[in-house]
Amino acid sequence: MMKTILITGATAGIGEACASKFGVEGHRLVLTGRRQDRLNTMVENLSSKGVDAYAFCFDITKKEEVDVAVKEIFHTVGTVDVLINNAGLAVGLELLHEGVVDDWERMIDTNIKGLLYMTRAIAPKMVEVQEGHIINVSSIAGKDVYRFGNVYCATKHAVDALSKAMRVDMIQDNIKVTNIAPGMVETEFSLVRFKGDAARADKVYQQFAPLLAEDIADAIVYVTNTPKHVCINDLVITPTAQANPFYTV
Numbered sequence: 001m002m003k004t005i006l007i008t009g010a011t012a013g014i015g016e017a018c019a020s021k022f023g024v025e026g027h028r029l030v031l032t033g034r035r036q037d038r039l040n041t042m043v044e045n046l047s048s049k050g051v052d053a054y055a056f057c058f059d060i061t062k063k064e065e066v067d068v069a070v071k072e073i074f075h076t077v078g079t080v081d082v083l084i085n086n087a088g089l090a091v092g093l094e095l096l097h098e099g100v101v102d103d104w105e106r107m108i109d110t111n112i113k114g115l116l117y118m119t120r121a122i123a124p125k126m127v128e129v130q131e132g133h134i135i136n137v138s139s140i141a142g143k144d145v146y147r148f149g150n151v152y153c154a155t156k157h158a159v160d161a162l163s164k165a166m167r168v169d170m171i172q173d174n175i176k177v178t179n180i181a182p183g184m185v186e187t188e189f190s191l192v193r194f195k196g197d198a199a200r201a202d203k204v205y206q207q208f209a210p211l212l213a214e215d216i217a218d219a220i221v222y223v224t225n226t227p228k229h230v231c232i233n234d235l236v237i238t239p240t241a242q243a244n245p246f247y248t249v
Contacts, residue, residue, distance in 0.1 A: 001199075002026055002028060002080055003027050003028070003057070003081035003098065003224070004028045004029075004030065004031055004077050004078070004079065004080050004081050004082070004083065005018075005022050005028070005030065005082040005084065005224075006030040006032065006073065006080045006082070006083050006084065006122065006214060007019055007022075007030070007031055007032065007084045007086055008032050008033070008041065008060055008084065008085055008087035008114070008118055009033055009086040009087030009088065009179055010031035010032055010039070011031075011033035011034075011035045011038035011039060011042065012034050012038070012060075012187065012188050013185070013187030013188055013189070013213045014137060014182075014185065014187060014213045014217060014220075015031075015033070015084070015086040015087070016150075016158055016213065016214045017212075017213035017214045017216070017217035018217045018221070019031055019042060019046065019212070020214075020217070021045075021077070021218065021221050022054065022098075022221065023046045023049065023051040024139050025221065027051075028051075028052040028053070028054075028077060028079065029046065029051060029052070029053040029054070030053075030054050030056065030076075030077060031043065031054065031055050031056070031071055031219060032045070032055075032056045032057070032058065032069070032087075033057065033087070034057065034058070035057070035060055035072075036055075036057040039055035039056075039057055040055060041086055043055045043071040048190070049236050054073075054076060054077065056069050056072065056073055059115060060087055060110065060114035060115075060118055061109040061110055061113060061114045061117075063065065063117045066117040066118060067121060067192075068112075068167070070121040070122060072116075074081070074125065077164075079125050079128075079129055079132075080122050080125065080126070080132070081131070081132060081133065081230070082133045082134075082135065082151060082224055083118065083119065083122045083123075083132070083133070083134045083135070084130070084135045084137070085114075085115045085118055085134065085135065085136045085137060085159075085218065086117065086135075086137045086197075087110060087114055087115075088111045088114075088115075088137060088139075088159075088190065089106070089107065089111070089150040089189070089192050089193075090107065090118075090141075090142070090192065091103040091106050091152075091193060091195070092193065092195070093148045093149075093193060094148060095147075095148060095150075096150040098153070099150065099151065101151070102226055103151070104219065105222075106149045107151055107152055107155050108151070108155055111152075111155035111158070111159060112155050112158045112159070112162075115136060115162065116162070117157070119134060119162075119166065120132065120148065121134075122134075123166075123170065123175070126170075126175050127170065127173045127175065130173055130174050131174050131175070131178075132171075132174075132175045132176070133175070133176040133178070133223075133224055134166055134175065134176070134177045134178070135177075135178045135180060135223065136159050136166075136177070136178070136179050137159075137161065137164045137180050137182070137216075138156050138159040138160050138178065138179050138180060138181045138182055138186070139156040139159075139182060140181050140182065140183045140233055140236060140238060140245055141153045141156040141157075141158065141245060142156030142157045142158075142159055142160035142179075142181055143158075143181060143236065143244075143245075144244055144245050145244070145245075146245040146246060151154045157231055159179070160179055160181070160234075162170050163177055163178070163179035163233075163234070164179070167231075167233060169181075176231040177231070177233070178223045178231070178232050178233060178234070178235065179189065179234045179235070180216065180219060180220060180223075180235050180237070181234065181235065181236045181237065182211060182216050182237050182238070183210075183211060183236075183237065183238030183239055183242045183245075184204045184205075184210040184211060184238070184239055184242055185210060185211040185212065185213060185215070185216060186210045186212060190202075190204040190205070191229060196222070207248065208239060208241035208242070208248055208249050209239055209240070209241060210239050210242075211222055211234055211237065211238070211239050215237070215247060216237060217236055219235060223235065224239075
């Protein structure tokens, strides 16, 4: 059955991979992000393959933009069946007492507040129709804390906790909530963390074979395809060579 799937942070990495895989399955896609050119290119490519896709460019860290965009989304596609809160980032890699406050605020605004703004805007319609699925992309950094990870880990612990809270708060309304916690995935993640230092970012993925964005997208597609009476609450995914944030081959 075709579903309307909204993906935040759809212009790269896991979000882009999810759009591709859900498009193959014939779902209607609502793609959001801050890079209009990339969104336009994605919609053009998907549309050429017969996928019903729409682009909405806005900043999830700004509640006013979220509210305006979501109103337009509902006007365009009606209800949203699946919300994938994928947008997130890590910035900087310093000890807490040496941290850059602007980096902290950027992570908190995107990883926590952006997720909350999107969920608050979308979830009431799901409750109204008594059906829906919210998928929050967290991290194994939401399960453990590693040196230099401090605030990023804190934001992903918040995502983990919010996923549990959403599940409890909306269980009576038949809303599924899934927390996805990937380990190391080769995306733009490290490039953003190191503020554009490509050489430093590339070294991160040379240590061992990391996950690919497509691997996480496969898992997200899987959890959305479970029977109506089945909910995958929490899914931790790591490369074979990574046991946890501290131990790798």
